[in-house]
Structures are given as structure tokens and as C-alpha cells.
Amino acid sequence: MAVTVSIPTILRTHTGGEKSVPAAGSTLAEVIDDLEANHGGIKGRLVKDGTLHRFVNVYVNDEDVRFSGGLEAKVADGDNVTILPAVAGGAR
Amino acid sequence: MLTIRRDLVEAMVAHARRDHPDEACGVIAGADDGTDRPERFIPMLNAARSPTFYEFDSADLLKLYREMGANDEVPVVIYHSHTATEAYPSRTDVAYASEPFAHYVLVSTRDPEAHELRSYRIVDGVITEEPVEVVESYEFTHPGQDDPPQE
Numbered sequence: 001m002a003v004t005v006s007i008p009t010i011l012r013t014h015t016g017g018e019k020s021v022p023a024a025g026s027t028l029a030e031v032i033d034d035l036e037a038n039h040g041g042i043k044g045r046l047v048k049d050g051t052l053h054r055f056v057n058v059y060v061n062d063e064d065v066r067f068s069g070g071l072e073a074k075v076a077d078g079d080n081v082t083i084l085p086a087v088a089g090g091a092r
Numbered sequence: 093m094l095t096i097r098r099d100l101v102e103a104m105v106a107h108a109r110r111d112h113p114d115e116a117c118g119v120i121a122g123a124d125d126g127t128d129r130p131e132r133f134i135p136m137l138n139a140a141r142s143p144t145f146y147e148f149d150s151a152d153l154l155k156l157y158r159e160m161g162a163n164d165e166v167p168v169v170i171y172h173s174h175t176a177t178e179a180y181p182s183r184t185d186v187a188y189a190s191e192p193f194a195h196y197v198l199v200s201t202r203d204p205e206a207h208e209l210r211s212y213r214i215v216d217g218v219i220t221e222e223p224v225e226v227v228e229s230y231e232f233t234h235p236g237q238d239d240p241p242q243e
Contacts, residue, residue: 009166010190055188057150064150084157085190087136090115090145091174091182 001026003075005035006082014042023081028058029071031081046083047071057084094195094211095225096120096130096169103133105207108173108199114138115146115173116199121160122168129230130168130195145184146172169211171197179208181219189214195222 006020015021021039025031036043046056051070058065059082065073075081100120108116117138120130134156139149148156160166170191174182179198181189189196192215200208213220 008190010192055190057153059154062151062154064154066150082154082157084153086147086150086188087117087119087153087170088140088145088147088188089172089182089185090140090142091177092144092184 001075001077001079003031003077003079003081005031006080008083008085010085011042011045011083014039014045025075027071028060028065028069028073028075028081031075032071055086055088057086058082059084093223093225094130094169094197095128095227095230097230098226098228100130100133100169101209101226103135104171104197104199105209107135108175108201108207111138111173112201113143113175114141115143115175117146117148117170117172119156119167120169120171121163121165124164124166128168132165143175167191167194169197170194171199173199173201175201177202179210181212181214186214186217186219192216197224 002022002024004020005023007015007018012018023031023034025034032043032046046053052058060073060075060079107118115138118135121132121134122129136148136152138146140147179200181196181198196212196214198210209224211222211224213222
């Protein structure tokens with residue numbers, strides 16, 4: 001399954017500056033492994049201890065994968081995967 | 093240095109005052125052309141609705157970035173308020189900061205009479221405070237346009 005992955009500014013050091021890159025897989029985990037194969041180091045920025053890093057949001061099309069299976073979320077041919085750093089913080 | 097129009101500063105402060113004692117947050121987008129000018133004020137909902145934490149709602153975040161992408165914009169300013177502490181990035185702020193080219197603006201509303209507004213770059217966990225220049229318009233602030241036009 002071929003998908004297009006949108007890469008946020010902070011991770012473009014791994015993609016040679018590209019804003020979006022192709023990847024393959026039938027689940028988000030497979031897509032991330034495929035990304036890692038071509039853009040070494042990116043997986044460690046997305047996954048920690050076998051789950052998605054809390055500082056990052058990943059969407060398959062319009063759906064935040066947190067609500068659709070996390071790394072096991074299904075992806076289909078032609079889907080758009082969007083990676084966005086969470087915008088958050090606070091006084092503590 | 094952050095150069096920013098007065099009306100945008102006033103909009104951030106008004107948003108922070110309105111949401112006090114919860115933290116307020118938002119973005120000021122600008123053209124993705126290296127000019128580093130905040131232009132479009134986008135107040136965001138604090139999905140955490142908390143006096144000590146803020147987070148953009150995940151669906152709102154996607155919509156915001158799609159909109160900026162379609163407009164060739166970047167988040168020039170990312171702002172939020174601290175409602176009981178000074179306008180200095182907390183450890184949480186630094187842990188989450190992931191826009192290396194954004195100016196992180198903090199507004200403190202702990203004093204009901206006078207706000208505190210300061211700006212920072214936060215890159216790889218390092219906080220660098222920067223001066224804030226408030227201008228009436230950007231017309232004469234572009235590098236190389238130091239001379240006002242003839243009357």
C-alpha cells in the first residue's frame with residue numbers, strides 16, 4: 001500500500017528537507033518502519049517504548065490515530081498520513 | 093528579535109485576559125517567505141481548559157496546519173499565557189516546543205493591572221530570550237527599506 005506522508009518542519013532534517021515523502025505499509029507501524037528504512041532516525045522521533053510518542057500527533061487522512069488503533073491503525077492505498085508535533089505546554 | 097504589530101500584541105493580551113485563569117493559546121501565521129512577519133491572528137481553543145496546561149485540540153491542529161499549508165504560511169508566533177507565574181518557558185513548554193523557526197511568545201496575566209509579554213526561541217531544548225519590537229505597521233521595517241518614501 002503506497003501512502004503519502006506529510007513531514008513537519010522539525011523532522012525534515014531526516015527527509016532532506018522534503019515536506020512530504022512516499023511510504024508503504026498496511027498499518028501505521030509498517031509505514032513508520034518503511035520511513036525509517038529510507039530516512040534513518042525518524043522512527044525514534046515518533047515511537048517510544050512501542051507506542052506513539054506523546055509529543056506527536058499522527059493522522060491517517062482526517063483521523064487522529066490515537067482514536068483509531070495507534071500504531072495498529074490501518075492505512076489504505078492512496079491515504080495521506082500527516083505527522084504534526086503537538087502544540088502544548090503550560091506553567092508546570 | 094521579534095518585530096510585531098501593536099494590534100497583534102493587543103489581540104494576544106486580550107485573549108489571555110479573556111481566558112484567565114485558564115491558559116490561552118494561539119498562533120500568528122505569516123508568509124512562508126523568510127520575512128518572519130506575524131500577520132494572521134488565530135486564537136486557538138485550549139483543549140485542556142486548565143490554569144497550568146494548554147494543548148491545541150488535535151482536530152483543530154490538523155485544520156490549522158492544512159490551512160497554513162494551503163496559504164503558504166508558517167506559524168511565525170506561537171503564544172500562550174501563564175496565569176499565575178512569570179512569562180518564562182516552563183520545562184513542559186520546552187519539552188513540547190517543536191517549531192524551531194517560531195517565536196514562542198508568553199504572556200503572563202498574574203498581575204491584573206499589568207501584563208508581561210516576552211518572546212523566546214526554543215531549539216533543541218535551549219531557551220533563548222529575544223527582544224520584542226512593537227511597531228505600528230511593517231511598512232518601514234523591511235531590511236533595505238530604511239528610508240521613508242518622499243512626501
